[in-house]
Amino acid sequence: AQSVTQLDSQVPVFEEAPVELRCNYSSSVSVYLFWYVQYPNQGLQLLLKYLSGSTLVKGINGFEAEFNKSQTSFHLRKPSVHISDTAEYFCAVSRSEKLVFGKGTKLTVNP
Amino acid sequence: ETGVTQTPRHLVMGMTNKKSLKCEQHLGHNAMYWYKQSAKKPLELMFVYNFKEQTENNSVPSRFSPECPNSSHLFLHLHTLQPEDSALYLCASSTGFGDRGYGYTFGSGTRLTVV
DSSP states (O other), X not given: OOEEEXXXXXXXXXXXXXXXXXXXXXXXXXXXXXXXXXXXXXOEEEEEEEOSSOSEEEOGGGOEEEEETTTTXXXXXXXXXXXXXXXXXXXXXXXXXXXXXOOOEEEEEEO | OOSEEEEOSEEEEOTTOEEEEEEEEOSOOOEEXXXXXXXXXOOEXXXXXXXXXXXXXXXXXXXXXXXXXXXXXXXXXXXXXXXXXXXXXXXXXXXXXXXXXXXXEEOOOEEEEEO
16 A cells, blocks of 8 residues: 655745755555645645656756655755745655545745 | 636535535546545545546545536535535546546635534
8 A cells, every 4th residue: 555654744944945845655566756735725736746767856836856766755845945835735646546645744934 | 727616615504505516627637536625634535536437435424425427527515514524625637547647636625614
């Protein structure tokens, strides 16, 4: 079975600081991995995805994630965050032709 | 505009009411999903439709009744709900059930409050 663990439920940072949101997955087979963002009172929006190939994946809004097979991780990073990045971020993995989501990490960017 | 439109955005209903949530997509997708998002809980997959056929029902109470008349429209009919059913209900679509690499496109959700 595949599951997703987001290690931090809340991450507060200051504006222009770097941020890393952690995600680990468990799977015995090759996986497809995703990061979604949810702004207040909105649905989920795809940030980026890893299917195969380069382990460093670039997404929208300056985010990137690195797939690490040996550590079964897919951490999301941004070198300099903005107030507008305040949102909840969800990591997801394909399982049995469905997406399984982590519990989410609330990123709060403070001025 | 996300490509998946949900109406209404907000709904307040009494426990004896009957209401319906609507989801519409014009992305040419063939699979549609209902998710429930409650505070402090992970996203819960409720129903999956692939080419208008229901392929999954995750032990959802019968007071929630989905309907998928075509690949572009999905409804969630609600009746005799409980206060614990208050949540954000999200609709999503994908190119097809089994297209693991494409991810889902989500609507903005319906915020449901049961009083």
